[in-house]
Amino acid sequence: MATKGMVPRPTINHTGFPTEVRSHSHPFGQVHLPKKTMTPKQSLVNFASVAAPSMGAAAASTSYDYNLACFWREIQGLNNWEDLVEPLHPLLRKEIIRYGEFVAACYKAFDLDPNSKRYLNCKYGRRSMLREIGMEDCGYQVTKYIYATPDIDIPIPNGESCGRWIGYVAVASDDAVRRLGRRDIMITFRGTVTNPEWITNLMSSLTPARLDPYDPRLDVKVEAGFLSLYTSDENDKFGLGSCRQQLLSEVSRLLKEYKGEDVTITLAGHSMGSSLAVLLAYDIAELGLNRKEMDGEIPVTVFSFGGPRVGNSAFKERCEDLGVKVLRIVNVNDPITKLPGVFFNEKFKVLGGKFELPWSCSCYAHVGVEIVLDFFNMQNPSCVHDLQTYIGLLKCRKIARMQKDGDRVDFLDRASELFLSAHNINMFPWIEVASNMVNMFQSQRT
Structure with missing residues (x-):
């Protein structure tokens, strides 16, 4: 069993907030997009002014629904989020937060x-899960639970193979369709918790994905551990596949x-x-x-939160060719986002990028914006x-603005109030993942 521990809530006085949200967009390859008549910045209504504090909550919510129903294609990455990430557009910010929740x-x-009796599975039944955790008004209905088990040969105490609940599939209700502007099929996945999953994360060798039986594309490679978790048939003994x-x-x-x-497939x-979300996409x-x-x-x-690299440069290019859109939200101090491929990755270049080494195709590469x-x-640290x-952090627009103005005392007071407010964030402890995360972080700092 993994060591159990309680992760204390972050002390706001020791948390550094950005003065602005920075973005780095990775150029997409041969993606053919419809010709734009205007940029998203020109076409999207300034949601910040629409939802100003002086406006009532009901009016702000109605305006948000109207904007999203009209411009959901841009929010889903039609134009690779051009002009929407720097600065981060309020409508996109709210959608990122929504999928994060x-x-x-x-x-x-x-x-x-x-x-x-439900150990390592969902506490609640499929029909009641969202209601039980306080999201009964989210506008989605869970249609299926997803289970996964890595195929590993290493013996692990109390780590016998069995189907672990990894996430769920949900679909927007008819009422939500009117707000969203389309029928959204959503698939969400949790992160690493169990010992077998941690070992899977350490299987950092690249292997051909071979997901299309008619065109294996042996040059398209992904991390072996993630592929094992995604394709392992260990669940067959439980009739799950x-x-x-x-x-x-x-x-x-x-x-x-x-x-x-009008349908969208959104993975988070x-x-x-x-x-797993990137692999499925x-x-x-x-x-x-x-x-x-x-x-x-x-x-x-795909909306990715603190995600590692998944595959090599050929995998990245193939995702771009297929039109898969990935928006990665990362913390610069998060070591997981730098793995695998700490040294040999998309930033590795020789002589100013003029020459490629024979093993360049084996370098890991992040996908998306x-x-x-x-x-x-x-x-x-965890x-x-x-x-x-x-x-x-994504909810802290006022905090970022206050820090930029240099009002440190007021900033700390307001930040504490915002972070401890149950309305804005409901911190909950990670149990098994806590000690693993601390150890991994400390090893990256030394």
């Missing part, structure tokens, strides 16, 4: 009590059920879960499940990877 639901509902089989079957079923509607995950696009019978494709978008946060807590801290 759906991922946080995985942790809140995950049963870590070894004495429980692999994580991949469960997901592709449910996505195909929902696409058939909502055929003829934290840490290891973001890797690539798999869906590579198999062509998102292709419409006539013309066009159903948008496939990046939004960078900057926070650290000396008293609680907070650099904590999902709730990520979400809390």
Whole structure:
């Protein structure tokens, strides 16, 4: 069993907030997009002014729904989030937070009590899960739970192979469709918790993905551990099938059920879960499940929180060619976002990038557009990877502005009030992952 521990809440006095949210966009390859008549910055209504504090909550919510219903394609990455990440557009910010909270639901509902009959599974039934964790008004209905087990040969005490609950599939209700402007099929994944999952994360060798049986594309390689977790058939003994089989079957079923509607496929995950989200997005696009019978494709978008690299440069290029959109939210102090490929990655160049070494194709590469946060807590180093801290920072528009104005005393008071407010953030402890995260972080600093 993994060592259990309680992660203390971050002390706000020791947390550094950015004066602004920085973004780094990685150029997409041969992605052919419709010709724009105006930029998103010109077309999107200034949501910040619409939802000003002087406006009532109901009016602000109505305006938010109207904007999202009109411009959901840009928010889903139609133009690679051009002009939306620097500065971070309020409408995009709210959508990132919304999907982040759906991922946080995985942790809140995950049963870590070894004495429980539902140990390492969801505490609640599929129909009641969102209601039980306080998200009954989220506008989504859970349609399937997803289970995954890594295929590893290393004996682990109390780590026998069995289906672990890894996330869920949900679909927007009819009422939510009117607000969102489309039928959203959402898949969310939690991060690493169990010992077998931590060992899977350390299997950092690259291996061909081979997800398309008709075109294996041996040059497209991904991290072996993530691929094992995604494709392992260890769950067959429980009648579940692999994580991949469960997901592709449910996505195909929902696409058939909502055929003829405007549909999006949105994947969101934290840490290891973001890797599974990227793998699934690539798999869906590579198999062509998102292709419409006539013309066009159903948008496939990933919101990644604190995610590691998934594959090599060929994998990155293939995702771009297929039109997979990935928005990565990272903390510059989070070591997980720098793994695997700490030294040999997309930034590794020889002689100013003029020459490539024979092993350049084996370098890991991040996929997509990046939004960078900057926070650290000396008293609680593991907070650099904590999902709730990520979400809390994204909610701190006023904090960033106050720090920029140099009002430090007022900044600390307001920051403490904001972070401790149950309305803005509901911090919950990581149990098994805490000590692992601290050890990993300290090893990266030495």
